Amino acid sequence: MKQKRTTLMVVILAALTIMIAACGKVGGQADDMTASSITAYNHTPDYIHQFYVNDAWGGNSFAYGGGGGFVCCVTYPRKWHQGLTATVRWTTSSSDPNATGDAAVGKWHEAIVPIEKYDEPGTVQIHFLPEGKIRIIISNFMSGHPDYPGPEYPVVPPDFHFEPWRGAASEEEARARSREAHRALQVSPDDSPSLPPEQMPLYPKERQ
Template structure:
């Protein structure tokens, strides 16, 4: 994806949804097969953004699992199978997260209703290697996006609105989050070729 405009438009179409669903179901099938000889457990990926109502995450990836649009309201977007987690957490576990941000602070509603998204600007494309925080048992894999190109990855069986969930819902900064590196493309040509041939990352 080269612009927030294109990403937003794609992620609001049936084509984008079907493409992401196919990617997720394929990953799930592969992960289920791998469980024969490993301790990996397939888990759903859910994206949550804390940047506020002027921003959305138009697409994101965690390793080889892709998520869809995370809306300006904050979360619930990108709920798609699958990533894979060990049954027991181990120190040093990380994931590569890539994401693109859409900036709606200058939106022109009349243009948008006419499917003209030129008023939506790119808030940046980012990539980060992120620690997977300690868990007692594998649950849904939550990817939290914060202002300033920052991200955290948490596995939990609690919903994000549960009072015991470790990150409060809503706009906020987080000093413990990993800072992403700005990139020109979410995937290089070499990485896209690897993805097509089934190589990891």
């Protein structure tokens, strides 16, 4: 009987040791991570209905704008390391409130994007660039600040005149555009067909 109790104690102690080791590993991983808000800059003429960074929703972004809104939160390592990436998914359509056909329908895109080197945690800032390219900058400075390590704030071209909601030919068209954008925001990217992401700088393929 004594031998059985001894054996049982050994088994219990071994199990406790494994549990403690596992908890320490999880705690260590948590200590290595941090969470920050997300903001976006849209350097394109398209309207971005919504975007996700590693499945964290980041909101929307108007053509040639951004940086004014923040959404919480996305987690990432406190210390940058080589090969650090994030998966970005976003949906776009024409900024023309009078657009019809395919131009007015939101299209999903997905890409694996390298996270550029950072020295300390900061706001996760997503730059949507022309030709489907994306840059991810983590910084405590915003675009336009002299110490910001990323692209300059988006510049509106002289020939760009479309503004969602306000650029429609009639109030009814503006309301219709607003309803369309609202519906797009209710659609999760998980509802769209699965598409293998591509390593940037390759252009992300549109979801069919």
